[in-house]
Amino acid sequence: PVQPRERLRVAIQKSGRLGEPARELLASCGLTWRESRDKLFLYGESLPVDILLVRDDDIPGLIADGVCDLGIVGRNVLVEHGLEREAQGRPADLNEWRQLGWGTCRLDIAIPESEEWTGPQQLEGLRIATSYPQTLGRWLRDNGVDAEPVVLNGSVEIAPRLGQADVVCDLVSTGGTLRANQLRPVTTILHSEAVIAGPRATLDDGRQEIADLLVRRLDGALQLKE
Ligand code: PRP
Ligand code: ZN
Ligand code: MG
Structure with a gap:
């Protein structure tokens, strides 16, 4: 107490x-x-x-x-x-x-710059690095997507380059961090x-x-x- x-x-x-x-x-x-x-x-x-x-x-x-x-x-x-x-x-x-x-910032899904974005279904079976597994999990359920969250407490943006994840779900403010890591935001899952x-x-x-x-x-x- x-x-x-x-x-x-x-x-x-x-x-x-x-x-x-x-x-x-x-x-x-x-x-x-x-x-x-x-x-x-x-x-x-x-x-x-x-x-x-x-x-x-x-x-x-x-x-x-x-x-x-x-x-x-x-x-x-x-x-x-x-x-x-x-x-x-x-x-x-x-x-x-x-x-x-x-x-203000957004919690966004971001994918490698070189890849096309066709919609949430594209994430099926992929590994998604994030510090927000619950918020991501809710969005995945709402969209009927079965993916694998990879929980990291920091430096989420380098996970794809390290081969630890395929895409990320991270906070975006200016977008500088994603750009520096050749990632691009494709959809917003929370406005903050x-x-x-x-x-x-x-x-x-x-x-x-x-x-x-x-x-x-x-x-x-x-x-x-x-
Ligand atoms: C967020 C996020 C990125 C950065 C993005 O971290 O994890 O590292 O901000 O900002 P940008 O779009 O302006 O480049 P935050 O500042 O919340 O710090 P934390 O992850 O250490 O809590
Ligand atoms: Zn923090
Ligand atoms: Mg950070």
């Missing part, structure tokens, strides 16, 4: 595309912090809101376990977590509290953007009130940006 905690804890990406804008967004809500020596924990000074800098893939699990209360993360990571729970026969625990409108992820259940120990206050300020900050 998690210890009672009266300060809100928000998980954001420690490096990568969403980390810096997430920090800026929280700062624009009037939050100020004191950094821990390793810079992975930011102790909130102006509000009882602390920030934990972690790997994006770890954010849903941290919220699910009650270690953090909210997270700023790509929808792609949140959806994968939800489908994983579903596959285990467990009820949904998290949802999107807000959509942030930035950090940064979101505020939080539990479906109400928070304990007065943290719900802090979360409500933070989200009101976030809404204000997001409106100013429009």
Whole structure:
């Protein structure tokens, strides 16, 4: 069981595309912090809101376990977590509290540049490298395709060149990574953007009130940006 905690804890990406804008967004809500020596924990000074800098893939699990209360993360990571729970026969625990409108990217199937694309059926029996096996699995089922996911946590784009997979299913932002690896996106299986992820259940120990206050300020900050 998690210890009672009266300060809100928000998980954001420690490096990568969403980390810096997430920090800026929280700062624009009037939050100020004191950094821990390793810079992975930011102790909130102006509000009882602390920030934990972690790997994006770890954010849903941290919220699910009650270690953090909210997270700023790509929808792609949140959806994968939800489908994983579903596959285990467990009820949904998290949802999107807000959509942030930035950090947009797509989860795409990409094939070698030299190959034609005729449609999903072409993937039948192929090995597909991905970090999103559940999201890919759902799309394959929806399309009646029987393929073999090859799960990799990083450098998915080099799998075809290494002979480890035939095609990939990976995030595409600028498209630069795919191009550099002679791959081309052929179909989108998920549209993603940064979101505020939080539990479906109400928070304990007065943290719900802090979360409500933070989200009101976030809404204000997001409106100013429009
Ligand atoms: C994604 C993806 C590619 C890259 C694509 O990784 O896995 O590596 O972005 O971006 P591009 O189209 O602009 O080249 P991400 O930044 O999410 O980092 P991670 O895989 O380490 O979580
Ligand atoms: Zn990641
Ligand atoms: Mg990557």
